[in-house]
Amino acid sequence: MKNSPIRTPLLSTEPMPFTSERYATGSQHSDSDNVRPPIGFWRFGWRSASGEKSVLFDQRAVAVNAGLLCCLSLVCVIYLSLGSVPVAPLAVLQVLLGNADSMTAFVVQELRLPRLAAACATGAAFALAGILMQTLARNRLATPGIIGIDNGATAFAVASVVGLGVSIAPPAMALAGATTAAVLTFGLSAGSGTQGYRFIIAGIGVGAVFGAVTQLMLARVAIDTANAAYPWTVGSLNARPAGAVQLLGVGLALGLAAALALARSLTLLRFKDATARGLGVNVRRRRLEVLLLSVALTGLAVAVAGPVGMVGLIGPEIARSLSSSRSVPIMAATLAGALVMVLADLAGRTLLAPIELPVGIVTSVVGGPWLLWILMRPQRSFT
Structure with a gap:
């Protein structure tokens, strides 16, 4: 009888033999060292006490974020340079480094830098809230400004300014107003959730009601009181409450960290609920977290600059047009929103000088045609 050849099983529990290929240098290497990352990604791996770990970085996302950050830095220098008292860009850099004369330092540090x-904080907060809400609703029009959250925060902030028996600070009132508007919008959408145009229409109706309430409050108070509350109706960076910017900075830092922690869930929420659940996402919990985060960011931003709603639409659109569709461009949208806000405020300060246009009017002039363009162009799928 002939000897039959010995066949190696496809799956074996026997230990792998010692080979020179696996231990070329005499020290043990991990199998993951030879794992190639997907196309378009960088992979960074390391070893820790709990085992081997690795992180993937989207090459396009890194390039887009770096480009937006460079553009924002350049525009910030230009912003600090232009005004009724021009300052050379080199002098601006010297002020930031602490090597400038007192007059230039006063103009840059005391007047323009705050x-x-x-502008950077409010633009970033509006855009971050916008892309969170758009992802939650799977609709590019579902920004806090369009679905009424901005107007709700504005109405409550104006109520605190005109003194209708309320002594709470505008930031706290703006948060209360944004929460109230969000609850009403969800209630009026009659159980349809955040998907579909019924949610958008309900938000538009809630925003219209809060806008009318704001105008009614302004019409029933003295002209001086109405002028003090006027910036909250159009969006302006002139009347910033004391401490509101610092509070927004803290909220933005925490909100951005929370959004980045939810990045994977946000990517999966763009699919159908059954698909997201099958991939391990607690859909109801994640939606509640994203909604609360968006409402908090909107309320804090409105407390500083008023309802500058179009930034929440333009910033995410810029980020999506530059980034890939593999994930939600959270950081790119945040940087793009800050860039749009700084450019809009710069244009409002300098185009018709010495007359200054509120930043909300500038963004509305730019955002109106942008909204029409979004409605007329073929919609890019969120999935």
Whole structure:
């Protein structure tokens, strides 16, 4: 009888033999060291006490974020340079480094830098809230400004300014107003959730009611009181409450960290609920978390600059047009929103100088045609 050849089983529990290929240098290497990342990604791996770990970085996302950050830095220098008292860009850099004369330092640090910080923070918060709400509703029109959250926060903030028996600070009132508007919008959507145009229409109706309430409050108070509350109706960086920018900065940092922690869930929420659940996402819990985060960011931003709603529409659109569709461009949208807000406020300060246009009017002039373009162009699927 002939000897039959010995066949190696496809799956074996026997230990792998010692080979020179596996231990070329005499020290043990991990199998994951030879794992190639997917196309378009960088992979960084390391070893820790709990085992081997690795992180994937989207090459396009890194490039887009770096490009937006460079553009924002350049625009910030230009913002600090232009004004009724021009300052050379080199002098601006010297002020930031602490090597400038007192007059230039006063103009840059005391007059323009706080307003620049407010513009960056509010623009980033509006855009971050916008992309969170758009992802939640799977609709590019579902920004906090369009579905009434901005107007709700504005109405409550104006109520605190005109003194209708309320002594709470505008940031706290704006948060209460944004929460109230969100609850009403969900209630009026009659159980349809955040998907579909019924949610959008309900939000538009809630926003219209809060806008009318705001105008009614302004019409029933003295002209000086109405002028003090006027910036909250159009969006302006002139009347910033004390401490509101610092509170927004803290809220934005925490909100951005929370959004990045929810990045994987946000990517999966763009699919159908059954698909997201099958991939391990607690859909109801994640939606509640995203909604609360969006409402908090909107309320804090409105407390600083008023309802500058179009930033929440333009910023995410810029980020999506530059980024890939593999994930939700959270960081890109945040940077794009800050860039749009700084450019809009710069245009409002300088185009018709010495007349200054509120930043909300500038963004509305730009955002109106942008909204029409979004409605007329073929919609890009969220999945």
